[in-house]
Amino acid sequence: MTESSGPVPPLPGGFLDAAVAAAVIPAFVTGAWDDGMPVLWVNEAFARESGIGVNDLAVLGKHPLLELVDDDAERERSQAALRAGRPTTRMVSGRLINGRATWWQVTMSPVPGEDGPAQRWFGTATDVSTHVERQAAQLASLEVERRERADLDLIAQTTELLGDLEYPYALRDIADLLRSLVPWAGFYVNDDGLLFADGVDVASPPTGRGRRHARYVPEPPGGDPAEASETRESPRDEVQDLLEGVVEGPVLLRLDARYPAHSASGWLRRDLLRRVVEETGALPRAVVVHAVAGRRRVLGLLATWHGVGVAADGTVTEEIRPGPSGPQHVHTVIEVVARRAGTAIDNARLYAREHRLAEALQRAMLPEQADVSGLDVWTYYAPNAEHAQVGGDWYDVLQISDGTVGLVVGDVVGHDVEAAAAMGQLRSVVRSYAFELATPGIVVDRVDQLVTGMRIPRSASMVYATLKHQQDGDAWTVQYTRAGHLPPLLLRDGTVTQLAGGAGSLVGFGSKPRTTGQAELRRGDVLLFYTDGLIERRDRSLKVGLDALVETSARITARDAAGVGEELLSRLADAPEDDVALVVVRVPDPVADAQVQPLSPRSRRWLLPSEPASIGRARHAVLRTCQAWGLPESASAELVVSELVANGVLHGWGNIALRLFDTGDGLRIEVEDSNPAPPVTTDGHPNRVGGFGMQIVERLADWGWRPAGSGKLVWAKLHATTVG
Amino acid sequence: MIEIATSSTTTTLVIAGDLDLAERDQFPEIATRVVGLRRQLLVIDMCRVTFMDSTGAAFLISLADSGRKRGGATVLRGADERDLFVLEVCGALDLFRIDRDHRCESAPAPSAPTAHHPGG
Numbered sequence: 133m134t135e136s137s138g139p140v141p142p143l144p145g146g147f148l149d150a151a152v153a154a155a156v157i158p159a160f161v162t163g164a165w166d167d168g169m170p171v172l173w174v175n176e177a178f179a180r181e182s183g184i185g186v187n188d189l190a191v192l193g194k195h196p197l198l199e200l201v202d203d204d205a206e207r208e209r210s211q212a213a214l215r216a217g218r219p220t221t222r223m224v225s226g227r228l229i230n231g232r233a234t235w236w237q238v239t240m241s242p243v244p245g246e247d248g249p250a251q252r253w254f255g256t257a258t259d260v261s262t263h264v265e266r267q268a269a270q271l272a273s274l275e276v277e278r279r280e281r282a283d284l285d286l287i288a289q290t291t292e293l294l295g296d297l298e299y300p301y302a303l304r305d306i307a308d309l310l311r312s313l314v315p316w317a318g319f320y321v322n323d324d325g326l327l328f329a330d331g332v333d334v335a336s337p338p339t340g341r342g343r344r345h346a347r348y349v350p351e352p353p354g355g356d357p358a359e360a361s362e363t364r365e366s367p368r369d370e371v372q373d374l375l376e377g378v379v380e381g382p383v384l385l386r387l388d389a390r391y392p393a394h395s396a397s398g399w400l401r402r403d404l405l406r407r408v409v410e411e412t413g414a415l416p417r418a419v420v421v422h423a424v425a426g427r428r429r430v431l432g433l434l435a436t437w438h439g440v441g442v443a444a445d446g447t448v449t450e451e452i453r454p455g456p457s458g459p460q461h462v463h464t465v466i467e468v469v470a471r472r473a474g475t476a477i478d479n480a481r482l483y484a485r486e487h488r489l490a491e492a493l494q495r496a497m498l499p500e501q502a503d504v505s506g507l508d509v510w511t512y513y514a515p516n517a518e519h520a521q522v523g524g525d526w527y528d529v530l531q532i533s534d535g536t537v538g539l540v541v542g543d544v545v546g547h548d549v550e551a552a553a554a555m556g557q558l559r560s561v562v563r564s565y566a567f568e569l570a571t572p573g574i575v576v577d578r579v580d581q582l583v584t585g586m587r588i589p590r591s592a593s594m595v596y597a598t599l600k601h602q603q604d605g606d607a608w609t610v611q612y613t614r615a616g617h618l619p620p621l622l623l624r625d626g627t628v629t630q631l632a633g634g635a636g637s638l639v640g641f642g643s644k645p646r647t648t649g650q651a652e653l654r655r656g657d658v659l660l661f662y663t664d665g666l667i668e669r670r671d672r673s674l675k676v677g678l679d680a681l682v683e684t685s686a687r688i689t690a691r692d693a694a695g696v697g698e699e700l701l702s703r704l705a706d707a708p709e710d711d712v713a714l715v716v717v718r719v720p721d722p723v724a725d726a727q728v729q730p731l732s733p734r735s736r737r738w739l740l741p742s743e744p745a746s747i748g749r750a751r752h753a754v755l756r757t758c759q760a761w762g763l764p765e766s767a768s769a770e771l772v773v774s775e776l777v778a779n780g781v782l783h784g785w786g787n788i789a790l791r792l793f794d795t796g797d798g799l800r801i802e803v804e805d806s807n808p809a810p811p812v813t814t815d816g817h818p819n820r821v822g823g824f825g826m827q828i829v830e831r832l833a834d835w836g837w838r839p840a841g842s843g844k845l846v847w848a849k850l851h852a853t854t855v856g
Numbered sequence: 857m858i859e860i861a862t863s864s865t866t867t868t869l870v871i872a873g874d875l876d877l878a879e880r881d882q883f884p885e886i887a888t889r890v891v892g893l894r895r896q897l898l899v900i901d902m903c904r905v906t907f908m909d910s911t912g913a914a915f916l917i918s919l920a921d922s923g924r925k926r927g928g929a930t931v932l933r934g935a936d937e938r939d940l941f942v943l944e945v946c947g948a949l950d951l952f953r954i955d956r957d958h959r960c961e962s963a964p965a966p967s968a969p970t971a972h973h974p975g976g
Binding site for chain 2: 744745747748751767770771774775778781782824825827828831
C-alpha cells in the first residue's frame with residue numbers, strides 16, 4: 133500500500149470461477165429443492181476430501197447429499213429454510229468413503245436464477261471434525277469433573293453427618309444423599325439380627341453379632357412375588373457371608389430368589405421388597421449389598437438398588453447382570469460411604485463401651501454416706517475435672533453399731549483408673565475390719581498386714597476414726613489413727629484444734645504398731661476430715677495450706693454440717709487442682725442452733741451418686757436447708773428437687789450435683805449431671821413414667837438449663853407465691 | 857411399703873412412705889396383682905404417704921386407668937393438697953374420686969409441713 137489511489141480495479145473475467153474451483157474449501161452447486169437438489173458441480177477439494185465426484189452423486193437419486201450425512205434433529209428446520217429459499221448453515225456428521233466419521237459445517241446459499249428465486253444453490257462444506265472432537269472431549273472432561281465434584285461433595289456431607297451420630301436420623305440422611313445416585317439406598321445394622329437403621333443409638337450401638345434374623349417384617353404390598361412366579365433356590369446365604377466377613381463384597385442379592393426365612397439373605401430380601409416397593413413404587417429384582425464394616429467385624433449393611441427390576445409402570449427396567457451394574461463412580465462412592473459409616477459406628481461402639489465401663493466404675497467408686505443417727509454429717513467428693521471422673525480420694529461413713537460411727541478419709545496417689553481401683557480395694561479392706569474391730573489403731577494395723585500381701589500398686593494415706601456416743605448427754609468420744617494423712621480438725625467456738633495424735637506411716641508401710649489418738653466432742657462441735665486436694669496449691673507449701681485451712685475454719689459461722697462444708701469449699705476449693713474428699717461431722721446443739729442466726733452464705737451443695745436412693749436424700753437435704761434458712765416454700769422445693777434429681781438419675785450421666793441458693797426472693801435449685809443433652813418436657817402419657825416431671829417443675833418454678841462442664845445444669849427458681 | 861387388702865367388691869391399697877422413683881421397681885408387680893383381683897372398686901389409701909412425685913403419680917394413674925377400662929372406679933383417700941396438685945398437673949384428677957371427708961386414723965400427718973402445700 134504505497135499510495136492511495138482511485139477505486140479498486142475489477143477482477144478479470146473468469147477469475148472467480150477459477151478461484152472457487154481451486155479453493156481448498158470443498159464447494160458444490162446443486163439444483164432447486166423441488167428438483168431433489170441434484171449436485172451439478174463440485175470443486176476439486178470436494179471431490180478430494182469426500183472421494184465422491186458429480187457422477188457418483190448422480191446415481192444416488194434425489195437429494196443425494198442427504199445420503200452422505202447422518203440424520204439429526206436439526207434437519208427439519210434446515211430443510212424448511214431450503215424450501216423457502218433462505219440461506220442456511222448447519223453442522224452435519226457423516227461418513228467418508230474410507231469410513232472415517234467426519235463433521236462438516238455446511239452452508240447453502242441460494243443463487244437467484246433468471247426465472248425466479250433459488251434455482252440453484254451454492255454450498256460449501258468445511259471439515260470441522262477436529263474442532264467438534266475437541267469440544268466433545270472438553271465437555272466430557274467437564275462432565276467427569278462435575279461428577280467428581282458432586283461425588284466428593286456427597287462424601288463430605290456424609291462425613292459431616294457421621295460426625296454427629298447422636299442425631300437420630302444420620303443414616304437415613306446419608307441414604308437420602310445416596311438416592312441422588314441410585315433410585316434407592318438404605319442402611320441395616322446387625323444387632324442380634326439385622327434391622328433397618330435410620331440412625332445409630334450411640335448409647336447402645338449395634339454389636340455386629342447375630343446369625344438369626346427374625347425381626348418382624350410386614351408383608352410387602354401386593355404379596356411376595358417369589359411365591360407366585362417361578363423361583364430359584366439360592367445355594368448360598370451371601371449376605372450372611374458378607375456379615376461374617378467371609379466375602380468382602382459387594383454382593384448382588386437377587387430378590388426373585390428364595391432363601392431360608394431367618395437367613396440374612398431371606399430376611400433382607402423380605403424387608404427390602406417391602407421398603408423399596410413402598411418408597412419407590414417399583415419392584416426391585418436385585419440389590420447391591422455393601423458391608424458396613426468396623427475394625428473387627430461387619431456391623432451392618434448398605435443396600436442400594438440400582439434400578440434393576442420392574443418399574444412402577446410395569447416395564448422391566450434392566451436386565452440383571454452378574455456384577456454390580458451402573459457406572460463405576462457410583463460404586464466407588466457407595467463403597468466409600470459404607471466404609472466411613474462402618475468406622476463411625478465402630479467408634480461410637482467403642483466410645484459407648486468405654487463410657488459404660490467408666491460409668492460403672494465411677495458408680496462403684498463414689499463414696500457412700502450412710503445416714504447415721506445423732507450426728508449431722510455432710511460429705512463431698514469431687515474428682516479433679518481434668519482427669520477422669522474417677523480418682524483416688526475416698527471417704528466412708530459407717531454406722532458400725534448403735535451409737536458408734538466409723539469415719540474414713542483416704543487418698544491413693546494418682547488420678548487414674550488404677551488409683552481408683554486401688555482405692556476401691558482399700559475401701560473394702562478398711563470397711564471389713566471396721567465392722568470387726570473397735571480401736572482405730574488396731575483396725576489400720578490389720579489393714580497394713582492385708583495390704584502388704586495384696587500388692588496394691590499405689591501408696592495411700594488415710595485417717596480412720598470412730599465416734600462413740602457417751603451415755604450421759606450429747607458428748608461423743610473420737611478415737612482416730614492417721615496413716616500418713618493430714619490431721620482432722622476439731623472446731624469449737626471459733627477455735628480450731630488439729631487432731632495430730634495417732635500418727636503413723638502410709639498404709640502398708642507400718643513397721644511398728646499403730647497408735648490411737650482421742651478427743652471429746654461436745655454439742656455444737658464440728659469435726660473436719662479432708663484430703664490434701666482441699667488445701668494443696670502449686671504456689672504454696674502444704675504447711676501454708678494447712679494454716680489457711682485452720683484460719684478459714686476458725687471463721688466459720690454455719691450451724692449445720694452442709695453450711696460448714698459450703699463455707700470451706702467456697703473459700704478454699706473453688707478451683708481445686710486435685711481430687712477433694714471432705715467429711716464434716718457436727719454434733720447438733722438443739723438449744724443454741726435455734727437461737728443463733730448464722731451469717732454463713734446461703735448456698736449449699738451435695739454430690740449424689742446416680743441412683744434412685746439419691747432422690748430421697750436430695751429431698752431430705754432441701755427440707756433441712758429450707759428449715760435452716762426459714763424458707764416457707766419447702767413443700768414446692770421438695771417436689772421440684774425430687775423431679776429434677778429423678779430426671780438426673782433416669783437420663784443423666786455420672787454423679788449428680790445438687791446446689792441450693794437463697795436468692796432473697798425465692799429458692800434457686802440447680803441440678804447438674806454429665807449428660808449434655810437438654811431436659812425435655814413431654815406431653816406425658818399415663819404409661820410413660822416421668823413424662824410429667826418437667827410440667828410439675830414448670831408449674832412451681834421458672835426453670836432453664838445451660839451447658840456446664842461436659843454436661844448440663846438444670847436450674848429452677850421457685851415462684852414466691854406457690855403457697856396454697 | 858404398699859399393702860393390698862381385698863373384699864368381694866373392693867381392693868384397698870394402703871401405701872406408706874415415699875412414692876417416687878426409688879419405689880418404682882415394685883410398681884409393676886402391684887399393678888398386676890391389683891388388676892388380677894378384678895374388683896369394681898379400688899381404694900387407694902394415701903394417709904401414710906410421705907411424698908409423691910410424678911413417678912408415683914404415674915403409678916396411681918396406671919392403676920386408675922386400667923380400672924376404668926374395666927368399668928371400675930378408683931377412690932383416693934388421705935391424699936394431701938400437694939399429692940392432688942401433682943395429679944392435677946398430670947391431668948389425671950378426673951380418673952379418681954377424691955374422698956375429701958376421710959380422716960386418717962392414728963396416722964402421722966401426711967407430708968411434711970402441710971401449711972405450705974403448693975397448688976390447692
